[in-house]
Amino acid sequence: xxxxxxxxxxxxxxxxxxxxxxxxxxxxxxxxxxxxxxxxxxxxxxxxxxxxxxxxxxxxxxxxxxxxxxxxxxxxxxxxxxxxxxxxxxxxx
Amino acid sequence: xxxxxxxxxxxxxxxxxxxxxxxxxxxxxxxxxxxxxxxxxxxxxxxxxxxxxxxxxxxxxxxxxxxxxxxxxxxxxxxxxxxxxxxxxxxxxxxxxxxxxxxxxxxxxxxxxxxxxxxxxxxxxxxxxxxxxxxxxxxxxxxxxxxxxxxxxxxxxxxxxxxxxxxxxxxxxxxxxxxxxxxxxxxxxxxxxxxxxxxxxxxxxxxxxxxxxxxxxxxxxxxxxxxxxxxxxxxxxxxxxxxxxxxxxxxxxxxxxxxxxxxxxxxxxxxxxxxxxxxxxxxxxxxxxxxxxxxxxxxxxxxxxxxxxxxxxxxxxxxxxxxxxxxxxxxxxxxxxxxxxxxxxxxxxxxxxxxxxxxxxxxxxxxxxxxxxxxxxxxxxxxxxxxxxxxxxxxxxxxxxxxxxxxxxxxxxxxxxxxxxxxxxxxxxxxxxxxxxxxxxxxxxxxxxxxxxxxxxxxxxxxxxxxxxxxxxxxxxxxxxxxxxxxxxxxxxxxxxxxxxxxxxxxxxxxxxxxxxxxxxxxxxxxxxxxxxxxxxxxxxxx
Numbered sequence: 001x002x003x004x005x006x007x008x009x010x011x012x013x014x015x016x017x018x019x020x021x022x023x024x025x026x027x028x029x030x031x032x033x034x035x036x037x038x039x040x041x042x043x044x045x046x047x048x049x050x051x052x053x054x055x056x057x058x059x060x061x062x063x064x065x066x067x068x069x070x071x072x073x074x075x076x077x078x079x080x081x082x083x084x085x086x087x088x089x090x091x092x093x
Numbered sequence: 094x095x096x097x098x099x100x101x102x103x104x105x106x107x108x109x110x111x112x113x114x115x116x117x118x119x120x121x122x123x124x125x126x127x128x129x130x131x132x133x134x135x136x137x138x139x140x141x142x143x144x145x146x147x148x149x150x151x152x153x154x155x156x157x158x159x160x161x162x163x164x165x166x167x168x169x170x171x172x173x174x175x176x177x178x179x180x181x182x183x184x185x186x187x188x189x190x191x192x193x194x195x196x197x198x199x200x201x202x203x204x205x206x207x208x209x210x211x212x213x214x215x216x217x218x219x220x221x222x223x224x225x226x227x228x229x230x231x232x233x234x235x236x237x238x239x240x241x242x243x244x245x246x247x248x249x250x251x252x253x254x255x256x257x258x259x260x261x262x263x264x265x266x267x268x269x270x271x272x273x274x275x276x277x278x279x280x281x282x283x284x285x286x287x288x289x290x291x292x293x294x295x296x297x298x299x300x301x302x303x304x305x306x307x308x309x310x311x312x313x314x315x316x317x318x319x320x321x322x323x324x325x326x327x328x329x330x331x332x333x334x335x336x337x338x339x340x341x342x343x344x345x346x347x348x349x350x351x352x353x354x355x356x357x358x359x360x361x362x363x364x365x366x367x368x369x370x371x372x373x374x375x376x377x378x379x380x381x382x383x384x385x386x387x388x389x390x391x392x393x394x395x396x397x398x399x400x401x402x403x404x405x406x407x408x409x410x411x412x413x414x415x416x417x418x419x420x421x422x423x424x425x426x427x428x429x430x431x432x433x434x435x436x437x438x439x440x441x442x443x444x445x446x447x448x449x450x451x452x453x454x455x456x457x458x459x460x461x462x463x464x465x466x467x468x469x470x471x472x473x474x475x476x477x478x479x480x481x482x483x484x485x486x487x488x489x490x491x492x493x494x495x496x497x498x499x500x501x502x503x504x505x506x507x508x509x510x511x512x513x514x515x516x517x518x519x520x521x522x523x524x525x526x527x528x529x530x531x532x533x534x535x536x537x538x539x540x541x542x543x544x545x546x547x548x549x550x551x552x553x554x555x556x557x558x559x560x561x562x563x564x565x566x567x568x569x570x571x572x573x574x575x576x577x578x579x580x581x582x583x584x585x586x587x588x589x590x591x592x593x594x595x596x597x598x599x600x601x602x603x604x605x606x607x608x609x610x611x612x613x614x615x616x617x618x619x620x621x622x623x624x625x626x627x628x629x630x631x632x633x634x635x636x
Contacts (some may be wrong), residue, residue, distance in 0.1 A: 003107065007100035018575050031338045041345045044354040045337065048450035051328045054335050059273045060474075066105050067098060089342065 014071060022065025025078030030058045032085035041089050094285060106278035111509075113275070113488050116246070118482045120326075122266065123244035125475030128460055128468040128609070131176055132603040133237035133464040137531055138206045139589045140223065141601030149392060151376040154182060154220050155400075157227075162216075163192055166365060171395040173459070179221040181230075186214045186363040188227045189401055211501040234539040236531060239546065240241035240524070245330050248543065266331030275324035280316065282310055293476070301491050308484040311477050318474045318480075325458040345425060355447055361396060363404040363428075370403050374429045378413065380544035381407055383425050389417035389439045413440040415462035420444045420452035425475050465606070479517070486513050487563075511566070515557035516550075516569040521618075523550045525577035525611060532588045564625075578615035582608035 009015045011015075033055060037046045068074040126133070135142050158164060166189035171182040187193040219233035220226075242248070246268075249261030254262055283290075291313065294306045310317075320460045328335075336355075338438065340348040352358050378391065394410040411423035423440030427433065446536050456462045460471035490510040494503060517626060527546045585608060586592035593612075596605040 003100040003103035005094070007097040008104050020240075031335075035339070035342050038343055044340070044351075045446045047339050047351070047355065048447045050335055051332065051340075051450055051454060052324055055270065055273060055324050055327050059270065059277055062274060063105065063277055066101050 009066075017071060017076070018065045021071075021074055021078060022062035025075070025082070026058045026061030026065065028082045029061055029078055029085070032082045032089075033057065035089055036085040048069055064086075099282070102278050102282040106275055106282050107489060109271045109275040109278065113271045114482050114486050114489075115513045115516050116264070116268045118479055120244050120246070120265065120477050121482065121518070122517070122520050123240045124183040124322075125472045126242050127237070127241040128472050128475070129607065130172075130237035130241050132236045132606050133240070135527075135601075135603040136539070136585070136607040137235045137237070137593055139604070141596070141599070141604050142176055142178050142223070143602040144180070144600045149173070149177065149180075149222055149380065150225075151380060153225060155376065158182075158184060158216070162214075163187070165189055165369070166402055167393075168396075168399045173392050175396065177391055178223050179219060182216070182218055184216040188402070227419075229612055230301050231552050233540045233543065235537070236528060236542065239539075239542045245326075249549070258333070265315075265336070266327055267331065269323055269326035273320070273327065276316065276320055276323055278494065279312060283313065287313060298526065300477040301488065304484040304487045304491070307364075307611060308481055308488055311484075312481050315474055315477050315481065318471075319478055322478075325454045325609040328454050333554065356445075356451070359408070359426075360407060361398050361406055361426065362381065363398055363406050365399055366402055366404045368403040370401050370405055370429055373401075374407065376407065378411060379407060379427065383423075384411075384550050387411055387413075387423055387440050388592060389414050390423055403430055405436075409442050415456060417441075419456065419462065420449040422448050424449075459530045464555075483514065484515060486517075486614055488508055505569050510565065511517065511555070511558055511561070511591055514563055515554045518566060519557055521551060521554040521614070522570055522573040522577050523553050525574065525581055525614075528581045528611070529577065529584045538590055568622065568625060571618050571625065574613050575622060578611040578618060581611040 009018065031054075034046055034050045037049075047082075065074055068077075103249065130561065131142070147383070155164065155169070156169075166187035168185040168188070170183040172183070174180060219228060219230060221228075244264040245257075246261035249264060250259035252260045254260045259539070267625045286309070289305075290309060292310070295302050295309055296306075298306075337350065339347060340351040345352045349358075349400070353360060376395075376397070380395065384390070384392065390411040392409065393412045396406075396408045396410075398404075398406045406426060406428055408426035413419075413421045413423070418441060421444035423443075424436065424438040424440070425434055426436045428435060460468050489508070490506055494507045523546065526549055527542065530545055532550045533539065539546050557569065560566055560569065582593055585604075586595075591601070591604055593605055593608050594607070596602075
């Protein structure tokens with residue numbers, strides 16, 4: 001039994017959007033989150049921790065791109081979170 | 094259960110899984126064998142390392158190089174093999190421009206140097222401390238190295254697609270990340286049934302149930318193991334994806350500084366003085382002094398800069414034995430002129446947080462912290478991963494074998510699955526076949542192994558594809574595996590007289606182990622073959 005199609009994204013373009021948003025958005029959120037952590041902890045330790053947490057977080061964020069029903073909310077969340085996490089960095093530089 | 098979410102879990106798991114299935118199988122299969130890389134090397138060369146003591150002797154390497162080259166002003170890097178019985182040696186051209194002939198800068202030499210590539214005045218080779226022989230990378234190449242490098246798809250680097258990194262490595266990284274994604278979606282998909290179905294296995298049910306049970310039960314049991322491999326796999330092969338933005342944002346683009354803080358490399362760039370060093374430095378004495386200081390550790394690397402010049406520097410990197418310290422790294426650098434250490438980091442006491450994380454990645458992926466027993470456990474878990482992949486492909490296929498699905502789609506699905514299964518199941522007989530032919534051949538080097546393995550694999554795949562019947566593919570590969578795996582120890586005995594009873598008596602346990610491994614696989618294949626022959630309910634697709 002393949003997955004029931006009525007619950008899946010029908011348009012291939014929207015599906016492509018989701019994949020790209022999840023990949024790129026997930027990546028920027030993940031990186032900015034760890035950059036934020038470098039303000040609190042020694043950077044080399046944060047980067048080393050990201051070896052594990054970074055890829056896991058990224059994969060989860062990509063996963064979420066398929067679960068969120070509204071595309072605009074997905075895009076806004078990625079952008080919003082990235083900006084929010086980067087705030088200290090943007091202010092400092 | 095939320096129907097929408099459930100179906101999304103289902104679909105994302107299916108797609109990410111089927112896309113990477115074939116390559117992931119190659120990675121798991123070759124990777125599982127790579128746990129025995131050193132044993133395979135010993136088996137192939139017929140030289141056991143289980144009971145030989147090979148003291149490291151850097152002076153010998155330098156002296157013998159000195160008879161062929163003028164060593165003045167050169168840099169040396171020694172990369173020691175894991176068991177310490179040999180070392181890769183990289184010798185640069187001299188810093189002294191009166192000795193080194195300035196090379197015309199070509200476009201190619203600017204890029205990173207490929208493995209084994211050299212110009213006339215530098216050298217890169219493998220030196221064995223056991224019999225003090227030297228061989229080029231190509232000559233020293235063995236099946237252990239081949240399977241190890243196949244498991245991160247290094248042979249695909251030949252494909253000239255350059256996206257900042259060799260194509261094979263990039264592909265292996267993407268597969269590994271998608272594997273992580275498939276693991277997460279699979280866990281969500283199966284979450285509600287994890288407890289109830291933990292031991293659920295219904296081998297007498299119809300095929301699809303058998304495959305589903307195999308996939309979910311072994312998937313759940315192997316989940317922690319596979320998750321570790323998905324993550325550490327990405328880290329080990331394409332970690333620059335994660336690191337480069339940090340070097341840009343935190344280190345202002347100074348990538349070297351970041352790599353130094355993560356202890357991937359350490360700068361040693363003394364300025365060449367053009368004044369010869371009065372007294373020759375005894376490299377062995379330096380190494381032995383520090384290895385006595387840190388008895389519970391192994392040498393991993395040795396660096397020499399500006400050999401024979403007053404600015405000469407030497408540095409030693411060590412790793413603690415996992416039994417003594419799980420994490421840590423030792424480092425000592427010294428100026429040759431005064432013999433005083435410039436930087437010391439003990440592998441025993443100075444472990445940093447970064448050391449901890451890196452050791453975790455390294456030990457968990459290589460399974461080198463619990464001796465052979467642990468490697469066998471890792472090997473079995475790795476092969477269970479292969480089983481999960483194969484059963485996944487089968488579920489994918491039969492779930493789409495329905496009357497309401499158009500014939501052209503079913504045809505495509507069948508051929509895709511047929512290709513994946515033939516590729517995957519063909520690997521064991523092809524590997525055993527390569528082991529056999531290698532034993533019967535006079536010279537074995539990289540290109541020989543490449544053509545032998547890949548052409549026989551290709552022939553195997555074509556043969557299995559034209560059977561056009563997955564039951565037959567299974568039976569034929571099982572019987573071929575039985576015969577060929579059994580032939581491995583026999584051919585080894587005939588060709589080198591290293592029969593299992595001889596290697597047992599000589600305590601050559603590494604060679605014995607590989608023979609026993611193949612005998613075990615032969616027995617298991619035979620067992621599976623007879624089971625399939627007797628009990629298998631046949632199933633037909635597209636017929």
